[in-house]
Amino acid sequence: MGKLGGETLATVGSSIPALMFTCATFKQFFPHTVKIKLEIWWDKLVHWLFPEVQITFNEYGSSLYNRSVAYDTVESYLCSKSVAQAARLKAVSVKKDQPLVLAMDDYEEVHDEFQGIKVSWYRGKESTDLLTNSIYPSQTNSIYSRQRAPESRYYQLTFPEKHREFVTGKYLKHVMQEGKALKKGRRFRRLYMKNPSDGFWDYAIFQHPSTFDTYAMDAKRKKAIINDLITFSRAKDYYAKIGKVWKRGYLLYGPPGTGKSTMIAAMSNLLGYDIYDLELTTIKDNAELKTLLINTKSKSIIVVEDIDCSLDFTGKRKETDEEKKEKANYGESKVTLSGFLNFVDGIWSACEGERIFVFTTNHVEKLDPALIRRGRMDMHIELSYCCFEAFKVLARNYWNIDSHPLFEKIKQLFSEVNMTPADVAENLMPKTLGGDVITSLETLIQALETVKEGAGAKTKEEAKVDAEEEEAKKEEEEEEV
Numbered sequence: 001m002g003k004l005g006g007e008t009l010a011t012v013g014s015s016i017p018a019l020m021f022t023c024a025t026f027k028q029f030f031p032h033t034v035k036i037k038l039e040i041w042w043d044k045l046v047h048w049l050f051p052e053v054q055i056t057f058n059e060y061g062s063s064l065y066n067r068s069v070a071y072d073t074v075e076s077y078l079c080s081k082s083v084a085q086a087a088r089l090k091a092v093s094v095k096k097d098q099p100l101v102l103a104m105d106d107y108e109e110v111h112d113e114f115q116g117i118k119v120s121w122y123r124g125k126e127s128t129d130l131l132t133n134s135i136y137p138s139q140t141n142s143i144y145s146r147q148r149a150p151e152s153r154y155y156q157l158t159f160p161e162k163h164r165e166f167v168t169g170k171y172l173k174h175v176m177q178e179g180k181a182l183k184k185g186r187r188f189r190r191l192y193m194k195n196p197s198d199g200f201w202d203y204a205i206f207q208h209p210s211t212f213d214t215y216a217m218d219a220k221r222k223k224a225i226i227n228d229l230i231t232f233s234r235a236k237d238y239y240a241k242i243g244k245v246w247k248r249g250y251l252l253y254g255p256p257g258t259g260k261s262t263m264i265a266a267m268s269n270l271l272g273y274d275i276y277d278l279e280l281t282t283i284k285d286n287a288e289l290k291t292l293l294i295n296t297k298s299k300s301i302i303v304v305e306d307i308d309c310s311l312d313f314t315g316k317r318k319e320t321d322e323e324k325k326e327k328a329n330y331g332e333s334k335v336t337l338s339g340f341l342n343f344v345d346g347i348w349s350a351c352e353g354e355r356i357f358v359f360t361t362n363h364v365e366k367l368d369p370a371l372i373r374r375g376r377m378d379m380h381i382e383l384s385y386c387c388f389e390a391f392k393v394l395a396r397n398y399w400n401i402d403s404h405p406l407f408e409k410i411k412q413l414f415s416e417v418n419m420t421p422a423d424v425a426e427n428l429m430p431k432t433l434g435g436d437v438i439t440s441l442e443t444l445i446q447a448l449e450t451v452k453e454g455a456g457a458k459t460k461e462e463a464k465v466d467a468e469e470e471e472a473k474k475e476e477e478e479e480e481v
């Protein structure tokens, strides 16, 4: 019986190529409707002979501006398997300074096993009619158009019918989770800027080393900021539940050199978000602003640095000569405060995912209150002069020390004088190759003492001016009498 079964299978197996050839030959003589029916029956026959299920992950969605996140995630997941199994490999996402990512080449297949269940992944390619049929013809100049591919690829997952439930449930969840984690760990942040030639976003690889570990700040405040950021990034369901757009605004203010830009880099590194640097003075009008913002991706930080200098949001500012010259060259920006606030508040309801806004300023008092009210700028963070605790973080960064006999003196000086973290960091930097910790700390002490003397001298100077004014007042009063 077994032998008979084996022979039957062998006969069926050897007949299949002949059957396929016959079908293909005759198919061309059939009318279209018959052909479709034949294809359906053929698929059924194949499925009956080989009960397998296929799931396809296409590179693009409805248009080429819509690169599929699932496709990229699958690609990341398959990376190590491809390296181990595929005969032909392809380097993908290779940008300057980025680690090499290898994927299987087109028409390759790799196998995977998860909890004892075996599946296979195939990478195919098809020509893209989508290129010409894009549903967004007006965006053909966008940054995405420069990244688009002439062909569309897909990954096809094949597995036995009997494991349908397991693979579509547990296995695919595992693939997505692993792939996402790999993608996040692998990818460098991007810093997007407006390209002056075509007005769309262009990016550079962003490798700022600043993290919250190396950020000098009072530990309690730092923890509060980190908690706020992490809570926001995980609060998708909460925002949906309360009906709020998933965005959060941070206003960073303080004198130059107190770490505003450094904090933005630390935020980006903490959350793994890209940065969009929005230079408002180079944006023509509200419509251009809207287009740029709609083209930002989720999980990003949209930054407007020195917002008090960006546009006339203060209502009082006079143009500098340099700004006048710039206007003459590029034309005046017609971005208005209301246009700007509109997108800060509303535009994201049309966009998927989360966004963080960061505004920085050296002069918070000059800003229009409407711009920074709570709800728009949810958290106001004052970054100020270096305190002793912040100095200790810098001492650890630069010299790997947590204590030193000179710390007592430094602590005393920090309670008496104002010095920005930027200046403290500069003084702590070794000035020669063989520089040592004592020389650095002494340099800092000397700098702090110089500031202190300067402050003292100023006080004396102020006292002199006060005395002179008092004298002049007295003389005036005597004359009146």
Ligand SMILES: Nc1ncnc2c1ncn2[C@@H]1O[C@H](COP(=O)(O)OP(=O)(O)OP(=O)(O)O)[C@@H](O)[C@H]1O
Pocket (backbone or CB within 6 Å): 214, 215, 216, 217, 254, 255, 256, 257, 258, 259, 260, 261, 262, 263, 362, 421, 422, 423, 425
């Ligand atoms: N809190 C900080 N922790 C660690 N380093 C800091 C900190 N603040 C400033 N620095 C150092 O000082 C340099 C200047 O800081 P940063 O550019 O962030 O200041 P800023 O507040 O953005 O100044 P500006 O208002 O001029 O733009 C940084 O490169 C960094 O090395």
Ligand SMILES: [Mg+2]
Pocket (backbone or CB within 6 Å): 260, 261, 262, 305
């Ligand atoms: Mg700055």
